[in-house]
Amino acid sequence: GENVEQHPSTLSVQEGDSAVIKCTYSDSASNYFPWYKQELGKRPQLIIDIRSNVGEKKDQRIAVTLNKTAKHFSLHITETQPEDSAVYFCAASLFFGAGTRLAVHP
Amino acid sequence: SQTIHQWPATLVQPVGSPLSLECTVEGTSNPNLYWYRQAAGRGLQLLFYSVGIGQISSEVPQNLSASRPQDRQFILSSKKLLLSDSGFYLCAWEVTGRTNEKLFFGSGTQLSVL
Numbered sequence: 001g002e003n004v005e006q007h008p009s010t011l012s013v014q015e016g017d018s019a020v021i022k023c024t025y026s027d028s029a030s031n032y033f034p035w036y037k038q039e040l041g042k043r044p045q046l047i048i049d050i051r052s053n054v055g056e057k058k059d060q061r062i063a064v065t066l067n068k069t070a071k072h073f074s075l076h077i078t079e080t081q082p083e084d085s086a087v088y089f090c091a092a093s094l095f096f097g098a099g100t101r102l103a104v105h106p
Numbered sequence: 107s108q109t110i111h112q113w114p115a116t117l118v119q120p121v122g123s124p125l126s127l128e129c130t131v132e133g134t135s136n137p138n139l140y141w142y143r144q145a146a147g148r149g150l151q152l153l154f155y156s157v158g159i160g161q162i163s164s165e166v167p168q169n170l171s172a173s174r175p176q177d178r179q180f181i182l183s184s185k186k187l188l189l190s191d192s193g194f195y196l197c198a199w200e201v202t203g204r205t206n207e208k209l210f211f212g213s214g215t216q217l218s219v220l
Contacts, residue, residue: 001165006149032207042213042214043196043211043212043213043214044150044196045211046208046209089150094140094152094155094209095152096142096150096152097149098149099149
């Protein structure tokens with residue numbers, strides 16, 4: 001089955017800095033890569049996704065890049081704000097990484 | 107609009123007791139349905155998925171089972187709970203007939219087995 005590795009497990013940044021979370025996957029047949037944000041005690045919610053026919057996608061302060069050859073993809077958050085603090089999960093189709101706990105300090 | 111309901115929100119059960127968690131979806135037909143488990147501080151592990159009534163696929167061998175008695179109802183069960191069954195259980199749905207679409211999650215059930 002698919003194996004998704006996610007790094008780092010925790011990330012602490014100052015407000016206004018950028019944050020980058022990286023993931024790798026094992027199944028070269030995977031073609032859908034969503035990112036979810038989970039606030040404490042709440043359900044995960046999709047924030048951005050990318051398909052294998054696209055290398056990069058942006059949505060305001062959030063961007064995702066995909067390298068299918070290397071089987072890795074990344075989430076980039078620019079101009080971070082305290083409300084960005086949460087756990088972020090990458091996924092390859094239905095299989096999730098272990099999550100990254102992002103803390104944005106004012 | 108589509109909504110997903112999951113209950114109960116919290117559950118404390120003794121080891122060896124049975125379990126039944128229910129999930130229902132409204133506003134859509136023939137959705138793909140999923141059960142995930144999230145251990146404390148960990149990622150989401152796919153447990154079961156269903157593409158139709160009575161069709162259940164399991165991703166990992168375990169003490170749990172799932173059933174889909176109606177189109178928009180998905181149930182997670184156990185005959186005898188183990189300590190290791192503790193966790194946050196999430197039901198999710200996906201647009202019918204399409205693969206590789208985003209998941210919509212229920213609000214989750216926090217299960218503590220003591």
